[in-house]
Amino acid sequence: MNTINEFDELLTAWLADEAPATEPDGLALVALARTRRTRQVASTGLLERWLPMELTFRRPMLAMPTRLLAILLALMLLLIAAMSVPLLLGERSLPAMVASEWRNGLIAYARVGDIWVVDPQVGEPQVLIGGMTADDEPGWSPDGTRIAFVRDVGGKAALMVADADGTDIREVMRDPLPSIDWYAWSPDGTRLAVESAGRVGTVSIGDGPDDGILETVPIDRSLSMPSWHPEGTSFLVRAETPDGTGLFPVSFPGRAIGRSIRKSDTTSPLYAGDRGRSDLMEAAYSPDGSRIAYLQGQLATDGRYGVFGGPDTRNHVMDADGTNDQVIEFSPTSDYEDGASFSPDGTRLSMVIREGDFHQIAVMTLDGSRLPVATEPEEDPNAMPAIWSPDGRQILAVRIADGVSYLIDPDTGVKTMQPWLANWADWQRLPVAP
Amino acid sequence: MSRVLVERAMAGDHDAFSELTHRSIAKLHAIARLILRDDELAEDATQEALVAAWRWMPRLRDPDRFEAWMRRLLVHACYRESSRSKRRRHIEASVVPTVDLEPDPGLAFARRDELARGFERLSPEQRALIVLRFYLGLSPQEIADVVGYPVGTVKSRLSRATQRLRAALDADARVPVIGGWVA
Numbered sequence: 193m194n195t196i197n198e199f200d201e202l203l204t205a206w207l208a209d210e211a212p213a214t215e216p217d218g219l220a221l222v223a224l225a226r227t228r229r230t231r232q233v234a235s236t237g238l239l240e241r242w243l244p245m246e247l248t249f250r251r252p253m254l255a256m257p258t259r260l261l262a263i264l265l266a267l268m269l270l271l272i273a274a275m276s277v278p279l280l281l282g283e284r285s286l287p288a289m290v291a292s293e294w295r296n297g298l299i300a301y302a303r304v305g306d307i308w309v310v311d312p313q314v315g316e317p318q319v320l321i322g323g324m325t326a327d328d329e330p331g332w333s334p335d336g337t338r339i340a341f342v343r344d345v346g347g348k349a350a351l352m353v354a355d356a357d358g359t360d361i362r363e364v365m366r367d368p369l370p371s372i373d374w375y376a377w378s379p380d381g382t383r384l385a386v387e388s389a390g391r392v393g394t395v396s397i398g399d400g401p402d403d404g405i406l407e408t409v410p411i412d413r414s415l416s417m418p419s420w421h422p423e424g425t426s427f428l429v430r431a432e433t434p435d436g437t438g439l440f441p442v443s444f445p446g447r448a449i450g451r452s453i454r455k456s457d458t459t460s461p462l463y464a465g466d467r468g469r470s471d472l473m474e475a476a477y478s479p480d481g482s483r484i485a486y487l488q489g490q491l492a493t494d495g496r497y498g499v500f501g502g503p504d505t506r507n508h509v510m511d512a513d514g515t516n517d518q519v520i521e522f523s524p525t526s527d528y529e530d531g532a533s534f535s536p537d538g539t540r541l542s543m544v545i546r547e548g549d550f551h552q553i554a555v556m557t558l559d560g561s562r563l564p565v566a567t568e569p570e571e572d573p574n575a576m577p578a579i580w581s582p583d584g585r586q587i588l589a590v591r592i593a594d595g596v597s598y599l600i601d602p603d604t605g606v607k608t609m610q611p612w613l614a615n616w617a618d619w620q621r622l623p624v625a626p
Numbered sequence: 627m628s629r630v631l632v633e634r635a636m637a638g639d640h641d642a643f644s645e646l647t648h649r650s651i652a653k654l655h656a657i658a659r660l661i662l663r664d665d666e667l668a669e670d671a672t673q674e675a676l677v678a679a680w681r682w683m684p685r686l687r688d689p690d691r692f693e694a695w696m697r698r699l700l701v702h703a704c705y706r707e708s709s710r711s712k713r714r715r716h717i718e719a720s721v722v723p724t725v726d727l728e729p730d731p732g733l734a735f736a737r738r739d740e741l742a743r744g745f746e747r748l749s750p751e752q753r754a755l756i757v758l759r760f761y762l763g764l765s766p767q768e769i770a771d772v773v774g775y776p777v778g779t780v781k782s783r784l785s786r787a788t789q790r791l792r793a794a795l796d797a798d799a800r801v802p803v804i805g806g807w808v809a
Contacts, residue, residue: 199792200760206741207761211656216669220651223673224644227680232638305749305786324786326749344747346794 294536294582297356297620300330300339301590303613307341307358309620310612312586312599317612320358327352329372329616333381336620340364340384342372351375351386353397356620365395366404374417378424378444385418385427392418392429394444409447411440418442419476421512426450428475428484439475439486439514453484453514474530474577477512478538483558485509485520485532485541507532507543509558522554522564523547529554531577535584540602542578542587553578553589555602565605567598582621590614632689635680643680646692651676654700660757661704661750671707675700697762697772701754708750737795744794752787759784 298309300320307321307330321327326344333339336356343350348368354361364384374387383396386406393408411431420427426441431449433440438455442448456472475486486508505528510517522529522545531544539559545552550569557564570591578600579588587600589607597614598607634642654675658668678699686695745753751773758769766784770777 199788199795202737202741203756203788203791204760206738207660207757209738210660210742211761212659213652213656215652215655215672216665219655219669219672220647223651223676224640224647226673226677227643227647228640232681232684305752324789326747326752326790328749344749346747 293624294621295624296581296583296586297332297336297622299588299614299617299619300332301614301617302328302330302341303615307339308612308614310610310614312588312610315611321354321361329375331375331377331618332356332620333377334379334621335381336622338381339620340375340377342375349388351384351395362397364397364404365406369406376418376420376427378420378427379422380424385420387418387429392431392442394427394447407447409442409449411449417474417476421477422479422481428453428477430472430475437472439472439484453512454486454510454517474532476532476534478534479536480538482512483509483534483538484512485534487530487532505530507541509541520556520558522552522556522566533577533580535580535602536582537584542580542602544577553587553600553605553607555587555605565603567600567605567607576617579617579619581619588614588617588619590617629689632683632686632692636683636686636689638684640680643683647676650693650696654696657697657700657757657761658704660761661701661753662708663746663753667704667707671700671703674703674706678703691771694768694771697758701758701772704754705750740795741791744791747794748787748790752783752790755780755784755787756791 296312298311300307300309302308305326305328306319306323307327308317309320310317320330320339321341328342328344330339330341333353338353338355339358340351340353343352343363345368348370349372350368351364351372352361353364365386369386369388372386372388376385378384378394382398383394385392385394388406391408392411393406395406396403398404409429409431411429411433418427418429421441424444426443428439428441431437431440433449436452436455438452440452441450443450454472473487475484477484487505488508507520507529508517509520509532520532520541520543522543526545526547529543529545531542533542534540535542535555539557540562541556541558543554543556545554545566547569550571552566552569554564554566567589576590580602581587585602587602589598589600590596591598597610597612597617599610600607631642631646635646651672655668655672658671658675659665662668662671675696679696686692745756748756754773755769758764758772759766764772766777766780769784770780773780
């Protein structure tokens with residue numbers, strides 16, 4: 193490329209050629225059919241007229257659908273009733289949540305090719321890993337001393353590890369992969385489980401002769417994020433194998449596939465949904481390894497199967513051996529619910545509740561000892577699964593549309609908007625000082 | 627874009643919004659297609675942006691800024707579609723056109739193919755900046771209005787994205803190709 197002008201001209205011409213000249217047939221009709229069914233928000237002379245849109249682009253309570261408002265009102269009344277029970281009956285009180293053995297460190301997130309960190313108590317983000325590289329998807333090691341991330345290397349994906357202060361950046365694998373769809377630190381921090389283009393394996397971190405080599409598991413296809421058992425002796429994958437499709441434990445070391453914990457119903461329309469075979473997804477062990485949360489579509493009351501990511505999708509929790517499966521549902525009227533995440537003490541589950549173009553973060557107590565709480569609905573149907581703070585006292589939620597971040601009190605559902613934008617965030621876990 | 631139409635749509639006139647949609651949808655879809663590099667995602671993002679626009683039109687602060695506001699909604703819808711599809715593992719690998727190894731009469735075709743591959747490697751946010759600057763011809767200030775970054779940040783990010791693209795082209799150009807026409 194000889195000159196900047198030549199490059200600019202080529203780029204401009206190429207974009208003009210690449211851009212479709214007309215919209216797809218029927219796109220305008222479909223969009224307008226949707227807008228015809230959509231109610232406009234009320235015009236207002238309030239803050240929205242004057243404040244930047246990112247601060248006001250959320251739904252006022254009074255504009256909520258009646259059904260949602262009624263649910264929230266009913267929940268508030270139930271909460272008040274529950275709080276008054278101990279007063280009326282004297283002795284019984286809500287169980288105290290187990291204190292976490294971890295304290296909160298920094299929140300790491302990706303933004304436009306850099307890895308940033310922020311202490312939410314201070315609120316001043318700083319670049320941890322910057323420069324000309326394109327870095328994404330940070331994840332702290334279990335002890336909080338290192339951070340992994342994915343780097344674009346000439347169109348391929350390299351898994352990188354750095355010290356917690358951003359120094360000593362190393363490539364974990366000897367060769368980059370076509371893509372890295374998911375990775376997960378082993379509990380002892382010595383290796384990572386990696387999913388890439390339907391294959392899953394583990395790679396050990398270090399400079400030894402056996403380190404840096406991705407040892408893949410002999411499964412035909414995996415579509416799930418591998419989740420380590422807390423003892424580090426196995427990890428869980430959603431896989432398609434000759435013996436069936438479902439959730440399988442993979443032992444470590446050895447990479448032997450165990451018996452399926454839960455099999456997919458491959459005869460269901462859900463299994464062959466229009467967005468792919470995705471009936472069982474997002475399986476993850478509880479912090480003590482005794483339970484598994486996962487996502488599954490359900491047979492709707494009118495006989496339809498839900499499609500993953502579509503209506504009737506619900507979170508489930510079962511024992512680690514596949515027994516005692518139960519649906520964890522916040523609201524029977526929500527469109528779909530997903531994004532389950534165990535609290536650090538394993539007693540609660542945060543979930544993303546979606547209804548229309550809005551989402552809420554809900555917190556459910558698994559033994560039913562506390563009433564569910566939920567945040568105010570947020571304008572944006574999509575949200576990343578919420579992230580619990582290591583001490584279990586806060587939840588970080590990120591609005592996908594613009595990266596706006598909230599810290600949520602899991603006991604009340606009250607959320608506080610943060611002055612920083614986060615994508616692909618992870619919260620550093622540090623041991624409580626003795 | 628007619629201010630009168632925008633004001634009528636702001637007042638709840640769906641016919642006016644329909645007219646605005648028909649006038650703008652081809653361009654909006656083209657922008658989304660360039661950023662997302664996927665037909666289905668681009669259609670979804672365009673729809674989502676239009677629905678959001680209709681819903682929030684009564685609170686548009688300045689009718690003359692409708693176009694910039696619409697682009698902002700669209701770019702955010704593209705980010706959302708991109709994040710969602712990535713999270714769901716349903717982004718399919720882009721099919722890079724196979725390079726014809728017959729000697730090409732001009733360099734332009736090869737350059738364009740390299741450009742396509744380099745563009746694919748950029749993040750959706752970087753592609754959005756490139757599209758706003760080089761496809762729509764917006765100034766850094768106008769881009770800042772759309773993406774919500776400060777102007778300085780837009781300039782540095784844009785510079786970085788174009789440098790990455792140039793680097794990708796230069797790297798490809800240094801790789802000898804069978805047939806020897808790119809050496």
